[in-house]
Amino acid sequence: MDILKKEKILEIIYWCIGIILFVFIIKNYFRPFILIVILFFLGNPINKFLREKIKYKEVCAGITILLINIVVVIGIIYIWSNFYSFISTVIGSNINQIKEIFIEIENGIEKIIGNINIIDSAKKILNFNYLKVGAINTGEGLLSYFIGNICTFFILADKDEIKEVVKKIMPDKVEKRVNRIIYNSRNIIKIQILLVLISTIIIIIGFKILRVENCVTLGIVCGILDILPYVGTIIVFIPIIIYNIIVKNYLIAFGLVCLYLLIQIIREILEAKLVSDKFNMHPLLSLLSLYIGVKVFGFIGIFIGPIFCMTLVDIISEN
Structure with a gap:
């Protein structure tokens, strides 16, 4: 060889x-990494455009992050409101049929594994530990989103300096x-x-x-x-x-x-x-x-x- x-x-x-x-x-x-990559990919063209109009790089980076978050929030509100309205309409107009289906499912399960109360079972599943885990995951998600935005801000503002440092090290x-x-x-x-x-x-x-x-x-x-x-x-x-x-x-x-x-x-x-x-x-x-x-x-x-x-x-x- x-x-x-x-x-x-x-x-x-x-x-x-x-x-x-x-x-x-x-x-x-470091879970915020993917978010940082996405935010940078979306924000870099906006940041480049703003730098041609505004000389302060921190201001350009801040405006870029703000614009992206505004679009994300508006998009989430629009999608959620329409999705919630759709689900409410579907359930409201077919509530009787849905109840009948759930009763049939419960009867079928009872025939297979014996007597069971779906509501009591659901309460056991949704105990404090599950709620605690959900709250922790939500908190971690919000923290990751916040850190991702802050990191992207600094990368957009100082990307040229970061490139120079990396070139010297690598x-x-x-x-x-x-x-x-x-x-x-x-x-x-x-x-x-x-x-x-x-x-x-x-x-x-x-x-x-x-x-x-x-x-x-x-x-x-x-x-x-x-x-x-x-x-x-x-x-x-x-x-x-x-x-x-x-x-x-x-x-x-x-x-x-x-x-x-x-x-x-x-x-x-x-x-x-x-x-x-x-x-x-x-x-x-x-x-x-x-x-x-x-x-x-x-x-x-x-x-x-x-x-x-x-x-x-x-x-x-x-x-």
Whole structure:
């Protein structure tokens, strides 16, 4: 084995260990990282534009963060109000049918496992410990969001200085590799945004054809959730399918099942194709990198899997 091959193998091992440790630290000790990346990706173009008009970099960064948060809050309020109105209308107009379904389910469960009181069981589940865990998770989520915003503010304000410090610390070869990883990461984020937009448009059109109420709001919610592996859009689809079964709209329920399957197939094919075309990877390799990344790393594996694979391909293909 020649020296070049040995160097490549060692570099692959180093980067594999480095990426795995990086993901482990993010998942367990620095959860705001993903939020920081998203906020920076969204805010950087706005910040660049403002810097051409305003000379104070801190002011530009502050306005950028404020604008993003205003849009997020307005979006959440709009989506939640419409979604809540839809759920209230559905339950209010079909309360009797829903009660009958729950009674049938309870009777069916009793036949299988004996007498059971669903309300008492629910009270046992929703005990203090569950509420305590929920409160802790909510508190941690709010703290992570606050820290993510503060960190993004400083990165936007001092990104040039941060780049200079990193250049001085990092060896040239490592810096080159990191810049390549950052470039690949940006393209992966762009691909995911494009896939979310495509899924959202298809879902809204599908809901419109199937005459689902509040099709735009529900389509946007599905589009946002589409980025989550496995659960994603099914969180919205299952209640709507069940509702249509309750009101005996079996054709619409079947159509929703077909729409869900269509979305999943289109997304998988497009994701593999876009990643393979953008990074000169075989579609099978890109599909496997996505699947294994999600299996190993969870949600963050959507990005880490392809980046991990692309880094290895870059190292191997170098002369």
